[in-house]
Amino acid sequence: MTAKELPAIYEPKKVEDKIYKIWEESGFFNPDNLNLPSDAKSYTIVLPPPNITAKLHLGHSAMLAIGDLMIRFRRMRGYRALWIPGTDHAAIATQNVVEKKIFNESGLTRHALGKEEFLKKVWEFLKETQTTILHQTRKMGSSLDWSREAFTLDDQRKKAVTQMFVDMYEAGVIYQGERIVNWCPRCQSTLADDEVEHQHQETKLYTFRYWKDFPIAISTTRPETKLGDTAVAVNPKDERYKKFIGQEFEGNFCGINLKIKIIADREVEMDFGTGALGVTPAHSMIDWKMAENNNLNIIKVIDESGKIHPGFGKYSTLSVFEARALIITDLKEENLIEKEENIVNNLSICYRCDTAIEPLPSKQWFVAVDKPVEKLSNKSLKEKAIEVATNQEIKFVPDRFTKIYLNWMENLHDWCISRQIWFGHSIPAYYCKCGEAIVSKERPKKCPTCDSTDLTQDEDSLDTWFSSGMWTFSTLGWPENFKDNHKSGDLKRFHPTQMLETGHEILTLWVSRMIMMSLFAIGEIPFENVYLHGMIVDKDGKKMSKSKGNGIDPLDMIEKFGTDAVRLSLLMGSTPGNDMRLSEEKIENYRNFVNKLWNISRFVISKTAEADINNNIEEKNLTFADKWIISKMENLIIGVTADLEKYSFSLAGEKLQEFTKNDFADWYLEVAKFEGNLAEKNIILGKILKDLLKLWHPFIPFVTEEIWTKLNADKLLLIENWPTAEDWNKIIAKDNNTDSDVFEKTQLIITAIRNLRAENKIEPTKKLKTIIYAGDDFEQIKDAEILIKNLRTSVGELIIEKSGEKPAEALYTIVGGIEIYLINEIDKIAEQKRIMGELENLKKYTSGLEQRLSNKEFIKKAPAQIVAQENEKLLQAKTNISEMEKYLEKLI
RNA sequence: GGACGAUUAGCUCAGUUGGUUAGAGCACUUCUCUUACAAAGAAGGGGUCACUGGUUCGAGUCCAGUAUCGUCCACCA
Numbered sequence: 001m002t003a004k005e006l007p008a009i010y011e012p013k014k015v016e017d018k019i020y021k022i023w024e025e026s027g028f029f030n031p032d033n034l035n036l037p038s039d040a041k042s043y044t045i046v047l048p049p050p051n052i053t054a055k056l057h058l059g060h061s062a063m064l065a066i067g068d069l070m071i072r073f074r075r076m077r078g079y080r081a082l083w084i085p086g087t088d089h090a091a092i093a094t095q096n097v098v099e100k101k102i103f104n105e106s107g108l109t110r111h112a113l114g115k116e117e118f119l120k121k122v123w124e125f126l127k128e129t130q131t132t133i134l135h136q137t138r139k140m141g142s143s144l145d146w147s148r149e150a151f152t153l154d155d156q157r158k159k160a161v162t163q164m165f166v167d168m169y170e171a172g173v174i175y176q177g178e179r180i181v182n183w184c185p186r187c188q189s190t191l192a193d194d195e196v197e198h199q200h201q202e203t204k205l206y207t208f209r210y211w212k213d214f215p216i217a218i219s220t221t222r223p224e225t226k227l228g229d230t231a232v233a234v235n236p237k238d239e240r241y242k243k244f245i246g247q248e249f250e251g252n253f254c255g256i257n258l259k260i261k262i263i264a265d266r267e268v269e270m271d272f273g274t275g276a277l278g279v280t281p282a283h284s285m286i287d288w289k290m291a292e293n294n295n296l297n298i299i300k301v302i303d304e305s306g307k308i309h310p311g312f313g314k315y316s317t318l319s320v321f322e323a324r325a326l327i328i329t330d331l332k333e334e335n336l337i338e339k340e341e342n343i344v345n346n347l348s349i350c351y352r353c354d355t356a357i358e359p360l361p362s363k364q365w366f367v368a369v370d371k372p373v374e375k376l377s378n379k380s381l382k383e384k385a386i387e388v389a390t391n392q393e394i395k396f397v398p399d400r401f402t403k404i405y406l407n408w409m410e411n412l413h414d415w416c417i418s419r420q421i422w423f424g425h426s427i428p429a430y431y432c433k434c435g436e437a438i439v440s441k442e443r444p445k446k447c448p449t450c451d452s453t454d455l456t457q458d459e460d461s462l463d464t465w466f467s468s469g470m471w472t473f474s475t476l477g478w479p480e481n482f483k484d485n486h487k488s489g490d491l492k493r494f495h496p497t498q499m500l501e502t503g504h505e506i507l508t509l510w511v512s513r514m515i516m517m518s519l520f521a522i523g524e525i526p527f528e529n530v531y532l533h534g535m536i537v538d539k540d541g542k543k544m545s546k547s548k549g550n551g552i553d554p555l556d557m558i559e560k561f562g563t564d565a566v567r568l569s570l571l572m573g574s575t576p577g578n579d580m581r582l583s584e585e586k587i588e589n590y591r592n593f594v595n596k597l598w599n600i601s602r603f604v605i606s607k608t609a610e611a612d613i614n615n616n617i618e619e620k621n622l623t624f625a626d627k628w629i630i631s632k633m634e635n636l637i638i639g640v641t642a643d644l645e646k647y648s649f650s651l652a653g654e655k656l657q658e659f660t661k662n663d664f665a666d667w668y669l670e671v672a673k674f675e676g677n678l679a680e681k682n683i684i685l686g687k688i689l690k691d692l693l694k695l696w697h698p699f700i701p702f703v704t705e706e707i708w709t710k711l712n713a714d715k716l717l718l719i720e721n722w723p724t725a726e727d728w729n730k731i732i733a734k735d736n737n738t739d740s741d742v743f744e745k746t747q748l749i750i751t752a753i754r755n756l757r758a759e760n761k762i763e764p765t766k767k768l769k770t771i772i773y774a775g776d777d778f779e780q781i782k783d784a785e786i787l788i789k790n791l792r793t794s795v796g797e798l799i800i801e802k803s804g805e806k807p808a809e810a811l812y813t814i815v816g817g818i819e820i821y822l823i824n825e826i827d828k829i830a831e832q833k834r835i836m837g838e839l840e841n842l843k844k845y846t847s848g849l850e851q852r853l854s855n856k857e858f859i860k861k862a863p864a865q866i867v868a869q870e871n872e873k874l875l876q877a878k879t880n881i882s883e884m885e886k887y888l889e890k891l892i
Numbered sequence: 893g894g895a896c897g898a899u900u901a902g903c904u905c906a907g908u909u910g911g912u913u914a915g916a917g918c919a920c921u922u923c924u925c926u927u928a929c930a931a932a933g934a935a936g937g938g939g940u941c942a943c944u945g946g947u948u949c950g951a952g953u954c955c956a957g958u959a960u961c962g963u964c965c966a967c968c969a
Contacts, residue, residue, distance in 0.1 A: 008929065198967085205969085220969060233969090268969085269893095277969050284969070346968055400896065407895050408965070505964075535963085573905055573917080577897085579963085581904060589918070592931045603928035643908090651906075654916070669928075 006605070006710070010598035012562025015706045020138055023705075028719050030145045031080040043079035044497040045071055046472050046527075047144060048510070049152060051090035052129045053097045056136045058536040058582060059503060061554040062574070064140040065567040066533055066649065067501045071143055072698040073644050076722040082494055084475045085137065085144035087130050089153035091424035091464040092189065096353065098122045098423075115422050122423050136555060141563050141701045143718070148490075150475045152467040153425065160474040161425045161467050162441050164521060169439040173368050173381065173520065174417070176429075176437070180281075180288040181416060183358045184350040185306035189420035190364060191350060196357055201347045207274055207339035208331050210258060211251040215244055217338050219273025221345060222283075223331065224323035227256050227312050228299035231279035233290055236264035238275055254330050255313045263294045283359050298361065306358055320358075365418040365427060365460070373520065381516040382412055388515065388525050397531045397647050398577045401507060408508045415513070417463045424461030431456050469513035472497050472526035482522055497527045504532040504577055531647055534579040536570070557587050564700035565591035571699060572653045593657065594703050597696065600665050601689060601707045607672065608686040617683055617731050626684055627732055629668045632659060633688055634728040640695050641722070649699075656695055664688065686711070691723040 027033040031042070045067055050060055067083060075081035098121055099110050110118045130151075137144065150157060168174040181190040207219045216232055234241035244262040251258060267286060268277050281291030281298045291298055300309055308315045308323050315323045331337050348357035372378040379387070386409050388394050389402055396402045418427060430438045432447035432455050446453045470478070473495055481491035496518070502511065511530060518526035557566045568590035574580040622630075636659045643652035668688075672681050690711065693704045697717050708717040 006928095009931075218969080222969080267967090272969070280969090286967070286969075343968095348967095404896055404964075411894090411965080508964080575906085578905095583904090585918075586904080588931080592929095595931055596929065599929035599932090601928085606928075646908085648908080651908080654906075658916085665928085666933085673927090 006598075006602045008599060008602070010562075010595050010703060010706075012564065012594075012702060013559070016139070016141070016558075016563055016702045019702050019705050020141060023143065023716065023718055024138075024146070026716060026718070028075075028716065029083075029143050030147050031075075031082045034075070034080065034719065036078065036080055040078060040080045042082065042494050043071070043074040043499070044082045044084070044494040045499045045501060046084045046475055046497055047086060047142075048500070048502045048506075049086040049088035049150075049468060049471065050133055051093055052087050052126050052133060053090050053093045054129065055132050056554060058552055058554050058570070060136075061140055061566060062533055062536055062570045062580070063501060063503065064137060064142045065570045066531070068140070068142045068567075068701070069571060069644075069649060069698040070499060070501065070531075072701060072718070073722070075143070075718070076694065076697065076720060078721065080493070082148075083142070083144045084148050084150065085134075085142070085146060086150040086152070086471070086475060087133060088468050089126070089151065089424065089464060091461055092187075092191075092419055092421050093464075094122060094126065095421045095423040096187070098125050101125065110422065119422060139555065139558055139563060141567065143701075148475065152464070152471070157467055157470075157474050158425060160470055160478055161462065162428045163479045164466075164470060164517065165428050165462070166439055166441050168367065168520065171373055171375065171520075172371060173373060174365060174439075175368060176363060176365055178361050178363050179366070179414075179416070180283075180285060180359050180361050181364060182348065183304065183360050183362065184353065184355050185304065185358050186353050186355040187350060187421075188304065190362060190416060190418070191357065196348050196350070197354075198346045199349050199354075200344050202342060202344055203347075205273060205339075205341050205343045205345075206328065206331075206337060207341075208337045210249075210253040210260065210278075211336070212334075214249060214251060214260070216241060216262070216276045217274045218276045218278040219339075220278055221343070222280075222320075222324065223327045224308065224315070224320050225280040225283045225301055226253065226278055226327070227258075227308070227315065228280050228282050228301035229253075229258055229260060229278045230281060230296045230299060231261045231263050231290070231294065233263050233265045233268050233277045233279050233287075234275060235268040235270045236266060238268075238270050241276060254315075254327055259297070261294070261296065263290065263296075265290050265293070282361050285359055288359075288361075300361060302358055302360055304360070304362075364416050365429075365462075367415040367417055367516075369412050369414055369516070375523070376519065381520060382409060384519045385409055385512060385515045388519070394515065394525050394527065395529050397529060398575075401504065401530070401532055401577060405507060405512065409512060412512070415463075417466050418458075418460040419463055420459075421461050424464065425467055427458040427460055427462060429458040431458065465510060465513050468510060469517040470521065472500075472514060472518060473522060478521060485523070487522065491522075495522070496525050499529045499531060500527040501531045501533065503535065505535065507532060532577050534574065534577055536582050537579050552582065552584065557584070561587050561591040562594065562702070564594045564703045568593065568653070568700055571649050572657075573650055575650060576647060593661075594700060596665070597660060597700075598703060598707070600660065600669065601693075601710070603669060604685045604689045605707075605710055608682045608689075617680060617687070622680065622732070626681065629663065629684070629688065630728050630732055632663050633691065634725045637691065637695065637723050637725040637728070644698070653699055656692075656699070660692065660696075664692065691728075693717060694720055694723050 023029065034040075047067060048063065050056060071081050071083040095110075098118075102108055102110070102113065102118075102121060113121070165174060182196050183189075184191055203221045205219055205221050206223055207217050208223070209217050210226070210229070216234070218232060220226060234245065236242075236245070241262070245264045246262065248259060248261045250260070263279070265277075267290075268275065277287075279287045279290050279296065280301070281287050281296055282300045283302060288298075290296070301312065302320060303309050306320055308318050308320070310316045315326060318326065328337070348359075349355060350357060367381070369382040370380045372380055376384050386406060389396075389405055389409070396405065428439060428441060430440065430444055432438075432450060432452050434447060434450040434452060436447050436449040438444050438448065438455070443457065444455060447455060467474070473482075473491060476490040476495050478491055481487060481489040487495065500511065500514075507530075514526045518524060554566060565587050569582060569587040570580075572590065573586075636655060639655050640652045643649070643655065669685075672685055689707075693708055693711075694717065697704045697720075701718070705717045708720075713720075
């Protein structure tokens, strides 16, 4: 094939869908088809299931790019690589989206529509978005095992959730209890703490007394709740009120009898209002806690629809706003209000409908996190979940999230898992009119107490995190694959999984719950590593959102620049846990790079047409340039592999880019042009390209696979073996005469030429390239090498050989020498200037060294090894100087 | 209020256990349409590593404090 036969511009659109189809049909996304030895290690990742509420955004794309990189890397390294796809039903979020949609289209509420009809609509919506999401996921090139696809609300997961609920109930972990919850009066549902948002609002702060002779004035923004006050809390340090602590008062507040106890609580701020807080246990989170601590009565004032309960005289049945206005009027009449001021406070609102949250006590299902569990050796879920992170059974990348996780876990409270919504997992609890409640996998035939068959199932649904918390094992066949404490099937082969790749914003919401649930269900951790990617923000560092209109649609970008470019721009320059800025320009830039790789390949393919690149390379035929690129390749493989192992994806990518552009394209390809059609060179070109494509594959799978097909490969790049440095090392290791730095030398010559070109007034490019690489003049490289050797002898042993660590430093000093030689050939005067500058530098360096070595402290305290090194450096530098001076003399 | 980060070139960021003169990409300047690539190539300019102290022979790197910005959590009576 010649380069002419391939277009100079790579067109992703023509390639990507075709390639993805080939991959998918090959079956290799499923590790069962990989033909691996039975002892092959597994590497499993479960994909965080995206909510089916909307199409994917760039955050998802980043997640897919990183996940796919990890899984492709492991697959090529011979692991049983499994990546499980799925979607999340996102109970409350989905219900709200659909509810809004229906209301906008027909003006109907879900109640008007009825549960059955409404759920039908939800499923219709769900199918639609699910299809979109799965399409987008494929477009990203994700090598997911679609045969194991799951949905958090499909039949298999329903079974698992029911089983889990029953198991937890029987172990006493799940209980029903009354607690203060965030209630949305519009959604008619509780909200988890993290579903509550806050909004600043201007409001009035009233300072008043309950009645005339009540000793303390209190401040409130919600006078209507004061009908249910049972205490006044003050700061224990507050001198003004100390004397009242423990006292009880009884009196009449707006026609209602109240018993008020004065309690002390550190949470009370002395500076706010009067420094005294009216405690309404039923309608404030903090008050509830105080009530628990002080054994206070709980009086419910507000009902589920936001109206005042019966029993509060004329206020009953009024809405909170009406009641508030009326109470203010009444208080004013009685002259109890002492102050009225405008303040800005933080209002809790529903994250879906922005309605103000009404905290109120309600009967809910909870997961107890502090209760000792028998099968966890009488440790609580919380204790176990903390333990596995503390002892590093689960490792977080980056490590700082271990602290965040632990901090959060330690403050964890019981988890409310019931939601008053229609869409979601049903709760396997059944109630009888006689008051009996039964928790059971199947609907019980009759009530065990009264034999009644009239049982009704709990109407609530489960928090979506309850089902997604089981994701690592519910996707691997739990509970069927877990009998008598023994794992079987997929669960045995793939659990615990190796990696969870997710956004750090759901570390607490999801990750912690997965850990607790896995520990409970199968007694093991769900994953060994958690890689937390950052948030994708726009180029100004702002969060991307629909309302701001600064979002970038991944599909648009793929359409415009190709998937590989999008993937690269998401992988490069991103470090775990840190937010990443992304702009269209960045994607465009990587599109250019992908095209560059394409063109490099075109060139190589045209050169290798006649050569059989499967032939072995004969070492004796190698030139310096060959050895240099081979050694570079060897280092590249080592470096990239190590970086990928430790999740430094961006660093690995940079190394690859550096090699591809600077070493391979800019220099070796140029050399190849001048060295003509040497068969050996073409074989090397081909072999390098092949390994380079393998190394790039996890980053940019499409273009590499496409080029791969042009190389007459017998199998897909997808399942090729990861390159090894040894293969390259073998080629050159046999050469006894090969100095450890022979390749670096070639590079140095190249550097010298570059410097020369920069300084010389002659038109250098072609001429110099010719001098170095072409025909007879190529001998000059060898001459240069002899010169280097001479220099080395005269300078003595170089640091590289002694320290073996920092060759570049030592070599830096001999660059001057090489340059002398080459430049001498062309322009002695220019050289003179150069060498003088060089000398100056060296002298500066030398004096620095001398200064350091004359420092007594240094001699005394620095390790002997360092001192010796420094001495040696000085010696070298001095020798170099004298060498250079000699050269300078010769020049003149 | 609690926890955790960040601050390095005009911009976006690397900098791998402390080690000689701190790097890349973009942008900028100059040159080149040289046959894989103008979606390109070559060369160049640009930095008091936020600030102040400390540890050390040696600090962008470790410690403490300050400032600014950010994220998460709690919470606003």
